[in-house]
Amino acid sequence: MSELEFSIDGEPATPITGWSLSWVDRSAGFAQLTDGTESISCLVEGAGSEWVVTLRGRRIPVTARTWRERVLAEAESSAARHAGPAEVQATLPGLVVAVAVRDGDEVAEGATLLTIEAMKMQNEVRSPRAGRVAAVTVAPGQTVSAGAPLLRIE
Amino acid sequence: MATSRSDPDPSLRKDGGQTDPPGPPFRRILIANRGEIAVRIIRACREMGISPVAVYSDADAHAMHVAMADRAERIGPPAPASSYLSIDAIVDAARRSGADAIHPGYGFLSENAAFARAVAASGLVFIGPPVATLEALGDKLAARRSVGAAGVPIVPGLLVPLMPTEDGGAPTELGEIRFPALLKAAAGGGGRGMRRVDAPEQIGPALASAGREAMAAFGDGTIYLEQLVAPARHVEVQLLGDQHGGLAILGERECSVQRRHQKLVEESPSPAVTPRIREQLAESARRVAGTVAFHSAATVEFLLDADGNHYFLEMNTRLQVEHGVTELVTGVDLVAWQIRVAAGERLSAAVLGAALRGHAIEARLYAEDPHHDFAPVAGTVTGWRMPDGDGVRVDAGIAADTVLPVEYDPLLAKLMVHAPSRPEAIAQLRRALDETLIGGVQTDLSFLRWLVDDPTFVEGAYDTDIVAQRWGRGPDLGEEERSLAALAAGEARRQAVLDVPRGPEPPAPGERAWAVTGRREAVMRRRPR
Numbered sequence: 001m002s003e004l005e006f007s008i009d010g011e012p013a014t015p016i017t018g019w020s021l022s023w024v025d026r027s028a029g030f031a032q033l034t035d036g037t038e039s040i041s042c043l044v045e046g047a048g049s050e051w052v053v054t055l056r057g058r059r060i061p062v063t064a065r066t067w068r069e070r071v072l073a074e075a076e077s078s079a080a081r082h083a084g085p086a087e088v089q090a091t092l093p094g095l096v097v098a099v100a101v102r103d104g105d106e107v108a109e110g111a112t113l114l115t116i117e118a119m120k121m122q123n124e125v126r127s128p129r130a131g132r133v134a135a136v137t138v139a140p141g142q143t144v145s146a147g148a149p150l151l152r153i154e
Numbered sequence: 155m156a157t158s159r160s161d162p163d164p165s166l167r168k169d170g171g172q173t174d175p176p177g178p179p180f181r182r183i184l185i186a187n188r189g190e191i192a193v194r195i196i197r198a199c200r201e202m203g204i205s206p207v208a209v210y211s212d213a214d215a216h217a218m219h220v221a222m223a224d225r226a227e228r229i230g231p232p233a234p235a236s237s238y239l240s241i242d243a244i245v246d247a248a249r250r251s252g253a254d255a256i257h258p259g260y261g262f263l264s265e266n267a268a269f270a271r272a273v274a275a276s277g278l279v280f281i282g283p284p285v286a287t288l289e290a291l292g293d294k295l296a297a298r299r300s301v302g303a304a305g306v307p308i309v310p311g312l313l314v315p316l317m318p319t320e321d322g323g324a325p326t327e328l329g330e331i332r333f334p335a336l337l338k339a340a341a342g343g344g345g346r347g348m349r350r351v352d353a354p355e356q357i358g359p360a361l362a363s364a365g366r367e368a369m370a371a372f373g374d375g376t377i378y379l380e381q382l383v384a385p386a387r388h389v390e391v392q393l394l395g396d397q398h399g400g401l402a403i404l405g406e407r408e409c410s411v412q413r414r415h416q417k418l419v420e421e422s423p424s425p426a427v428t429p430r431i432r433e434q435l436a437e438s439a440r441r442v443a444g445t446v447a448f449h450s451a452a453t454v455e456f457l458l459d460a461d462g463n464h465y466f467l468e469m470n471t472r473l474q475v476e477h478g479v480t481e482l483v484t485g486v487d488l489v490a491w492q493i494r495v496a497a498g499e500r501l502s503a504a505v506l507g508a509a510l511r512g513h514a515i516e517a518r519l520y521a522e523d524p525h526h527d528f529a530p531v532a533g534t535v536t537g538w539r540m541p542d543g544d545g546v547r548v549d550a551g552i553a554a555d556t557v558l559p560v561e562y563d564p565l566l567a568k569l570m571v572h573a574p575s576r577p578e579a580i581a582q583l584r585r586a587l588d589e590t591l592i593g594g595v596q597t598d599l600s601f602l603r604w605l606v607d608d609p610t611f612v613e614g615a616y617d618t619d620i621v622a623q624r625w626g627r628g629p630d631l632g633e634e635e636r637s638l639a640a641l642a643a644g645e646a647r648r649q650a651v652l653d654v655p656r657g658p659e660p661p662a663p664g665e666r667a668w669a670v671t672g673r674r675e676a677v678m679r680r681r682p683r
Contacts, residue, residue, distance in 0.1 A: 004647065006640040008631070016637035021645040028537050028554070030591055031646075033638055040638065043537045043591040044646045051643035054537075054591065055635055057599025058525075062643035092532045093560050118532060118560045146532065 005070055007063045049073075085154045086128050090144040094118030098140055105133040107153065114138070114150060127153055178203040179497030180255045180279070184227075184248040185209070185219070187259030188238060190551030190567060191473070192219035195257050198489040207251045209244060211237035213559035218551055225251055232561045238262045241269045245276050255279035255496060257489075261563065264472040267292060281496040283471040287446045291469050295340040295378050300445045301466050306438045309457060309465040311380030315340065318361050328354060331381055337361060339368035340376035343468070345415030347377060383465060385617040386457040388412065389424050391439035392480045394491055395449040400501040403436045404484045405510045407453075407476055411605065413528045413621045418598065419605065420476035421515040422483045424458075425576060425614025431462050442469050451477070451492050460617075475518070475568070478549060482514035482572040513579040514572045517587065517602045521564040524601035525628045530564045533557075537593030541586035545572050545579075558595065566597065576614065580606055601625060 006013040024030040024041075033040045043054040049065035065073070094116040101113050111127045131153040138150050184207040185195045192208060196219060199206035208223035213232035220226040227247035230237035237243060239262055248256055256273050258264040258281070267288040273280040282288070291297050295315065302308045311331055337360055339347030347368030349360040361377055369375035392404040408424030409417045427435065439454040446469075453474050455467040477488045486508050495501065521535070522528045538554035550567035558564065569586055573579040584606045590599060601621075608624060610616040616624075 004644050006644065008636050008639060013636045013640040015641035015644050016634070019638065019641055021642050025539075028539070029593060029646075030537065030539055031642065033642060041588060041591055042638070042642055043539075043593045044642050045536060045593050046643065046646065047650070049647070051646060052593075053639035053642045054593060055639055055642075057587070057590070057592075057597065057601070057603045058631070058635070059596045060631065060635065060639040062639050064640070064643045064647045094532075118530060123529070 004064045004066060008060060013062070085134070085152045086131070087152055088113060088125065088128065088150045090116060090125070090146055090148045090150055092116060092118040092123060093145045094123070094143070096138045096140055096142045096144060097122065099136065099138065101133045101136065101151070103134055103136055107131065107133060116144065125150065129153060179494050179499065180204050182207060182224075182251065182253045182255075183281070183493070184244070184251055184253035184256045185223070185259065186238070186244045186256055186263055187261070188214055188217060188219055188551070188562065190549050190565060191259040191475070193222060193551050194549050195259060195489055196222050198487065198493065202490060202493065204493070207248075207253050209238070209247050211559075211561075213561055218553060218556075227251055232559060234262070234561060238562075241266070241272050244269075245272050245278075248273075248278055249276060253278065255281055255493070257281040257493070258472065260473050260475055265292065265470065279496050281450070281492050283446075283448055283450045283452065287448050287471055290446050291471055293340055294338070294342060294468055295376065297445075297468060298378075298466070301442050301469075304441045304445050306441050306466045307464060309380045309383055309467065311335070312378045314378070315376045316357070316361060316379050318358065318365075328379070331379060334382040334384075336380050336382050337364045337377050338380055339364065339372060339374070340378055341372035341374035342368055343470075346371040347375075348415060350382065351379075383457045383459055385619060386410075386459055387424070387426050387617050388417075388455065388467075389427060389435065389458045389464070390453045390455040390474075391435050392474075392477070392488075393439060393443055393448070393452045393454065394486065394488065394495075394501065394505065395443065395452070396495040396501045397449045397498055398500050400506060401440065401443060401448075402486070402501055402505050402508060403439060404480050404486060404488075404508060406432065406435055407474075407479055409455075409476065410616055410618045411611070411620055412618055417476065417518070418520075418621070419515065419517050419602070420479050421513065421576075421579070422479040423510055423513065426458060426462075428462070431458070431464070435464055438464065438466065442466060449495055451488050475565070476516050478547060478568060478570045479514040479516045482547065482570060483510045483512060484508040485511065512572055512574045513576040514570060515579050515583050516568050516570045517583060517605075518565060518598070519567045519569060519590075519592070519602075520598045521558050521566055521595050522598050523596045524598045524625070525596075527627070528598065528601075530560075531558075531595045531597075532560050533595040535566065535592060535594045537591055539589070539591040540567065541569065541589035543586075543589075545582050546570070546586050547572070566592070577612075580612060601628060604628065 019033055019035045021031050021033055024032055029044045031042050031044055045052045049069055051062045053060045053062055097117045098115040107127045109130045112124045113127055114125050116123050134152045134154050136151040182205040183199050185192050196206040205224045208219050208226040209229045210220045211230055211232050229243040229247050263269040265288055267285050270280040270285045270288055298308050299313050334352045337349040347364045349364045351357050351360050364377050365375040387410045389406050391406050394402040405422055406424050406427055407420045407422045409420045411419035442454045451473050452471040454469045456464040458464050486505050521531045523531050535556045540548045547570040552566055571579050571582040573582050587603050605611050
C-alpha cells in the first residue's frame with residue numbers, strides 16, 4: 001500500500017515514532033501500544049480509510065487514506081457543498097417533543113428546528129445552514145430512528 | 155463477614171423452631187427492573203437458592219438480565235410507562251410466573267406506594283419498606299417537617315410549598331432565607347424540578363418552569379425553597395432494618411462527584427468524615443429512621459458543609475445504585491439481607507456490629523459523552539472488556555454487541571475497587587480503568603481516567619462542584635494521543651490488507667460486522683484491475 005495520510009478532526013496528524021501496536025484480541029479490536037517503557041491499552045475499530053481509536057476512554061476518529069483517496073474525497077465534498085438542499089436527519093433515535101418551524105420559514109444557520117428527547121435528555125436539532133424550511137415530515141409525539149429524515153433546508 | 159444466614163431465636167422462626175435447616179426465604183422472586191441491578195439481584199437469588207424471574211419490555215428482549223433468569227415475562231412495549239412503570243403488567247407477570255415476592259431494584263417503581271400496595275393486595279411480598287413508610291417519605295416537604303421536629307438539622311428554608319403570586323412574580327413570604335437558594339420539587343429526586351435562584355426576583359420565572367418540569371416528571375408540581383449550601387459535599391448513611399426493631403448503621407458514602415445533580419463516583423468511607431462527624435451522622439440517621447416504621451434497606455442523604463455541619467436532604471427507602479461500596483467495606487450483602495428481612499428474619503449480630511474495613515470506590519460507566527456536557531449517547535456497544543483481578547468488582551448489565559435502548563438510563567456498568575487504604579484504592583481504580591475498553595460509543599471512561607489523577611480528588615478535598623469547575627468539557631485532545639491514534643489506525647489499516655488470505659466468507663458467530671466489512675474492502679482493493 002502506498003503511504004498513508006492521517007487526519008483527526010480535519011487536522012493533519014503524524015503517527016508517533018518509536019511505538020508499536022500488538023493485538024491482544026484481533027477480532028474484538030483490543031490492542032496494546034508500547035514504546036518499550038510504557039504500555040497503553042486501546043481499541044481499534046473501522047475499515048478502509050475511516051477508523052476510531054479509543055485511548056484512555058476517549059474515542060478518537062482517525063482518517064487514514066492514501067493521497068489518491070484524499071483527492072477523490074475532497075472533490076466529492078466540494079461538489080456536495082455547492083449543490084442544492086440540505087437534508088436534516090435525526091442523529092439519535094428518540095421522541096420528537098417539539099417542532100419549532102413550519103414549511104416556508106426562513107431560518108439562520110444554527111437556529112433551533114426541533115427538539116428530540118432521547119435517554120431522558122432533550123436534544124435540540126439545529127439548522128446546518130441558512131435557508132428556507134421545506135418538507136417537514138415529523139410532528140410532536142412521533143418516534144424517529146437515527147438517520148430518519150426530519151426536514152429539508154433549501 | 156455477615157453474609158452467612160442469621161440465626162434467629164427459634165421461637166420466632168416461621169417453622170416454629172424445627173431442627174431442619176431453614177430453606178430459602180422465598181421460592182421464586184420476580185425482579186421488577188432491568189440492566190445491571192436486575193443482574194445483581196439475580197445473582198443474590200442464585201446464591202440463596204431462590205429462582206429468579208426477569209421482566210422485559212420489547213426493547214430488552216435480548217438483554218442480559220433476561221438471558222440470566224430462570225424465566226422471563228414480557229411486560230409491554232419499550233416506553234417505561236407501558237412496561238417497567240406499569241403496576242398492572244408487573245403484578246400480572248408475577249402471578250403468571252408463580253413468584254412469591256417482588257424485588258423492585260432502584261428507580262422505576264421502587265418507591266411507589268401504590269405499587270407496594272398492589273403487590274401486597276395480590277398476596278405477594280414487596281421486598282422493601284412498609285407502604286406507610288413509602289407514603290410518608292414520598293413527600294420531601296412533609297419529610298423535612300417531621301425530620302426537623304425529630305431534632306435533625308435540615309437545610310434552612312421553607313417548610314411549606316412556594317406559591318406563585320397572581321402576576322407570576324416572586325412570593326413575598328420568604329422568612330430569613332439567604333440567597334443563592336434552590337427551588338426543589340416536593341415529589342422530586344434526580345435533580346428534576348431543581349433551579350438555582352440568585353435573588354428573590356428570579357423566583358417567579360424559575361418557579362413556573364420548575365413546576366412544569368416536576369409535574370411532567372412526578373405528576374406533582376409542588377415546589378419549595380431551600381438555601382443553597384455551597385461549597386458542600388454529598389454524604390449519605392446506609393441503613394438496614396429488620397421487622398423486629400433491629401437497625402444496622404453501615405457507615406457513610408461520599409457521593410460528591412456529580413453531574414446534573416446525579417452521581418458518577420462514590421466512595422466509603424468519606425475522606426471528609428472524621429470519627430466525630432461519623433457519630434453525628436449516625437445519630438441523625440437513627441433519628442430520621444425513627445420518624446417512620448422502617449425496615450429493609452434505606453439511605454439517609456445529607457449535605458456536609460465546609461465546617462463539618464450536616465443537614466438532612468432526604469431518605470430513600472430502596473437499594474441505591476452505589477450500594478456495592480458499602481457491601482465491600484462492611485462485608486454485608488445488602489440485597490440478600492433485604493430478601494431475608496422481607497421474609498421476617500432478624501438481622502444477625504454480625505450485621506448489627508459490622509465495622510468499616512478498608513476503602514472502596516465505585517466508578518459508574520455511562521453511555522455519555524463527557525466532552526459534550528455528559529449528553530447521553532445512543533448506539534451499539536461493540537467491544538467490551540471489563541477489568542478484573544484483586545480487589546475489583548464489576549456489576550454490569552450488558553456485554554459486547556448490545557444495542558442500547560434509548561428509553562432508559564444509560565448506565566452500562568459499575569466498576570468497584572476495595573483496598574486497605576484510600577491511596578491504594580485509587581491506584582487500584584486507575585489500574586482497573588486502564589484495563590477497561592469499550593467500543594462503539596463514547597462513555598464517561600475518559601472523565602473517570604482523568605478524575606483518578608486530579609489533585610483535589612486524590613487529596614480527597616473535593617465538593618459537589620468538582621465536575622463543573624475542574625472538568626468542564628475536559629482537556630483538549632493532546633498531541634501524544636493524536637499521534638498514538640494515528641499510529642494505531644495506520645497499523646490496523648495496513649494489517650487488514652496483509653492478513654487476507656482469500657475471498658470474503660460469511661462471518662463467524664460473534665464476529666464484529668466491521669471486521670467482516672474491513673476484510674471485504676481489503677479484498678476488493680487487492681483485485682487486479
